Amino acid sequence: MFKLNLKIAWRNLWKNKGYTFINILGLSIGMASCILIFIFIRYQLSFDENFKNEDRIYRVITGWTTPDNFFESAGTPRPLPPAMRNDFKQQFDKVAAIQAGGGIIKVKDESGKERIKTSESVHYAEPDFFEILSFKWLEGNPRQSLSQPNTVVLSDEMADKLFGNWHKAVGKSINFQNKVDLKVTGIIEKTPDNSSFPLKVIISYKTYQNQGRPESTNWGTVSSTSECYVLLKEGASIDDASKSLPQFITKYYKRDNVSKESHRFQQLRDIHYNADLGNFANKVMPKKELYGLAIIGAFLLLTACINFINLATAQAVSRGKEVGVRKVMGSLRRQLIVQFLTETLTITVISLLVGCVLTEVALPGMQSLFKDHISFSIIEHPIIFVFMVVLVLLVSFLAGFYPAMVMSGYSPALAIKNKITANAAGLSLRKILVVVQFAITVILIIGTLVVLRQMSYMREKPLGFIPTAVALVDVPSDSMAITRYHTLQDQINKIPGVLSTSYCSAAPSSDFNNESNFRYNGTVKSTFQANTKTGDENYFKTFGLEIIAGKGLSKSDTLKDIVVNETMLKKLNVVNYNDAIGKSIRINDKTGNIIGVVKDFNNMSLHEPISPIVINSDKESYTTIAVKLDSKSILPAMRAIEKTWNTVLPEYVYGSTFMDDKISEYYQTEKIMGALFKVFAGVIIFISFIGLFGLISFVATQRTREVAIRKVLGASTLELVKMLNGSFLLMVFLANLVAWPLAYLFVAKWLATFTYRIDLNIWPFVFAMIISMVITLITVSIRSYKAAVANTIDALKYE
């Protein structure tokens, strides 16, 4: 019976090639989008899985509460891990510190000649770290390999790179930062792409402690690069451990600070999804966005299913006779439902196959958009196959069940007499579905318009400084390099195309932000923290910052003069900026005088408001030399800069970025959102409108006779087209009315995440309505015009 059903299904589909094509096209595009979204979500959810005891692993988070703010960091004070190991013996099996850093690695060959010089990110880890997180060790083990100072463990990939073959690496040594020689004592397997721990070079933590850093006993300094992981004892509860934290905090922290410290434990599986805290891999994907994608996927599928339902119920009339005949031959309703579902299943399976091809085609685009390797291999990930099976069944059911119910429910007496009309086959439901479908479409159109406008707003908004044609070239900040700063700057300034240069700790807008308490004009400690930036006397010129009172910094190697921004003075309630000139500021245990006020500039992404900022000179804190270039000669100038840099600082590794790129990196998520919205809105518009075309084709066929009679009675072509179009335009209009408030809620919520955003006005809504109405009009008119000019006699003779 199933075989026969399949055969009949196939013949039926072949007979109605047009509708079948529309159905398969819509469904396969919808399914391809769903598969893409699924494999992306699957990839994102696969982060940091397969660690032993993963539900007992936590990262220690530090939080600060200030009078007007609360913020958190994934870092912990450096004395925290040993203290926690000591005080939480009851609750934790292991506590381990890991410190991220970077530096220059050099490998010499047998003759002592430098063979490889490369700048790499490194991690200093305690042996216990590897007992908490189970990495695969190819050679050595954490106890032995990382318990001594000046030892290093490499990933097999890194060892291959440094020594040609990781089997030969153990026992050899590498030079780090021109300072220490590290002995390779172990090899771990390369961490996969979907890991928040991209460990390549792991140096024993003792090596780090041996560098004699003062902050290693300081509870007041926290860097987000110093993380601490704990392994909960089996059977112990993390809530109990959290309860002991206040006591722990009182024991170790001094209580005279403006901000209050706190700690909490973050689950291992949360690390990839928490955008506020970040991780070593710098790959985060907030769950919210995954949900958003899943919703878009569901929308797409729903739209495709609605197409199917509409076309199937519209066609149902022509199947009425068959239903009647089958019923009097003794077919049960159930058997008919099975038959119709078989047909839907056939279409769905074909669509899936086409959809898989489309997925394969679209995958490279998706990968470059997300800059991640996303696999579409059902052998590697059988779950994808399971998903596809579920998808087919779900779509068959969603799309096929209602039409099957309608068709199988026909009364045989009426069906045989051809007395079933389109109206009886649930036209009102079809109207509702069309409205739903177009409401979804309109919401996406509005969403796309708003996202794109916000994006261009962000691109064009004046930031208060000029980010174009500014290269940020890394400079090493050890004492040896500092002595050559002057030479470097001089030589770079001589390169044609270089307009000005400035040493600084960070560009005006940067991810790298330091916040400090300060005293203004000798008063008590401020209630808020100031963002500190350091730069030399050319900082303002190089970045195009505008001084609005006083003057800019003068040449100095240490803190003496201070420039503050407008926000700083507003927060200090200084109305006349000139009043502030000459006042003292004590910050980081040093005192300087305010000599100028700089016009406000955006120092972070436009999601964030402008911080109060203190700018001063401090030669020892510079990490970057910013080079303002003539935009016409960027390329040759950059080549010359690199050459100069390498001759002045031959022991180090050159690295540079452009200010514009840095800024556009802030909006990576928004860029992805924008691209996704564009693509999916396009897809959904396409699906909706081919569905609409199918529907109008059907209605036109249904009303052929009516059209012919009206023509005989003297109706003009235009009047007939208007008659056929009318209900569709009304439906799309209704869909707009439904979509507007929903879309408003969505976009308003999204825009609220930006401190600097466009004003939401009526235009995107009106524009979405115009787009949807115009496309509807065109789609529908093409078909209804054809119906209206058809030969009258043919239609009437046919009966």
Add this chain to the structure above:
Amino acid sequence: MIQLNNIEKYYANKGIKNYVLRLVTTTIKQGEFVSIMGPSGAGKSTLLNIIGMLEEPTYGSYEFLGEDVTSLNERKRIELYRNHIGFVFQAYHLIDEMTVYENIEAPLLYKKVGSSERASRIADLLDRFNIVAKKDLFPNQLSGGQQQLVGIARALAAQPSIILADEPTGNLQSAQAEEIMTLFKKLNQEDGITIIQVTHSEKNAQYGNRILHIADGVVKEDVAVG
């Protein structure tokens, strides 16, 4: 075999009852060949539909093979379709997507007849109606008369005890119509199949052995033929 008592059928429209059938009482015995005749709109088809359980009467009782079937559930009704009743339609109503062979096979599949039994029955029917050569053609490749032959073969496939035919020759030319009616007569006389047909044609009615004349929903005359 069929016992109709005071069958009434009306449609209520804005409170006014439009009667289609009024107080129809009749008995049809096993082996009869009954023709229902009357002008358009007299209620012929409705009566046949009620006999075929495609429609339910508003009032009255109906016994089929001694069982009250006035309001039967779907499963039981379909049992009767599968085992006792064969339908033949004016517009043949073959399933366009199935070949001649498959069309004849369909009721047997619903009846869950085994595959070898199915094959032999279909072969027998194809042979009997001289359409063996056409078994792989689709309905639209056949003439009207041939389609109706297939329609009858399909109705007979399940070996029903009664055939209900609604103007079986209405769409056919006279030569083909004659062929069909001769076939009906033969089935009735040789195989003892009860046949009830609706027809406009006095000539066709003569093939049967009883005529029910209906006008305005009432049985006006019940005459034996031959």
